[in-house]
Amino acid sequence: MASGTLYTYPENFRAFKALIAAQYAGGNVKIAPGFVFGETNKSETFLKKFPLGKVPAFESSDGKCITESNAIAYFVANAQLRGADELEKAQILQWLSFADSEILPASCTWVFPTLGIMQFNKQATERAKEDVKASLQVLNTHLLTKTYLVGERITLADVCVCCTLLHLYQYVLDPSFRKPYQNVNRWFTTIVNQPQVKSVIGNFKLCEKMAEFDxxxxxxxxxxxxxxxxxxxxxxxxxxxxxxxxxxxxxxxxxxxxxxxxxxxxxxxxxxxxxxxxxxxxxx
Known part of the structure; x- marks a missing residue:
């Protein structure tokens, strides 16, 4: 099992992927104490190990350095999370790519303005809402007859897609917006209530009122x-x-x-x- 130090700022959904994977694998992954974003990751010591200065970043107990949240999660995961065979491994990669290319850009465009960290653009937000609907529909259809995204047990596909959806379900997917996607809602609540997930993200509360730009x-x-x-x-x-x-x-x-x-x-x-x-x- 993997052990090492994860560099990240608090509540980073990207870092959650690796922390949750480590919980399933029984790994010893600790968050770097005293990490200050914009300072620690710009230091000479950090940049020697991680030249882009991006987080999350992981250093194993034997000094191996890994960047990119999906790669770190894969490294600290166990065989079950990585997939039972070559097909499952490919399908897991497919869902990780789907989360990063289809869900994440739309989520950022819609959610970040509601948090005050990005300027609001009505046209971009409306387009993002439609993109979110399209992604949720893909997931909803896929999950019609499935408990998990790949195979019969939780894999990195579930962990990573769930983490990418966290901000949407926390801030903007109110009951009326998420109502048409019952299969996704069922799957999402199943994942966030797993003990290994709760130990990282805590008790998750679904959005009750859609956040808006202020x-x-x-x-x-x-x-x-x-x-x-x-x-x-x-x-x-x-x-x-x-x-x-x-x-x-x-x-x-x-x-x-x-x-x-x-x-x-x-x-x-x-x-x-x-x-x-x-x-x-x-x-x-």
């Missing part, structure tokens, strides 16, 4: 992540913000392909917990 919250979160006051401070604020060539120095971030949440977190004041400014989650 301009005031957006201004507050953006000001907090940039170390300033909300925009109403007037002309002084604007004058101080005009010398923003400095922002361009900080913009290696897109080159690293950080998602908008991580980009916002990178700008957090270093002494704070990265999620202090975001709405409190229901994972406990």
């Amino acid at each position: 301009p005031k919250k957006f201004a507050e979160v953006q000001a907090a992540t940039k170390g300033g006051a909300p925009k109403e401070s007037g002309k002084k604020e604007k004058k101080e913000k005009k010398p923003q060539p400095e922002k361009k120095e900080k913009e290696p971030e897109p080159a690293e392909e950080l998602d908008p949440a991580e980009a916002a977190l990178a700008a957090e004041p270093k002494s704070k917990d990265p999620f202090d400014e975001l709405p409190k989650g229901t994972f406990n």
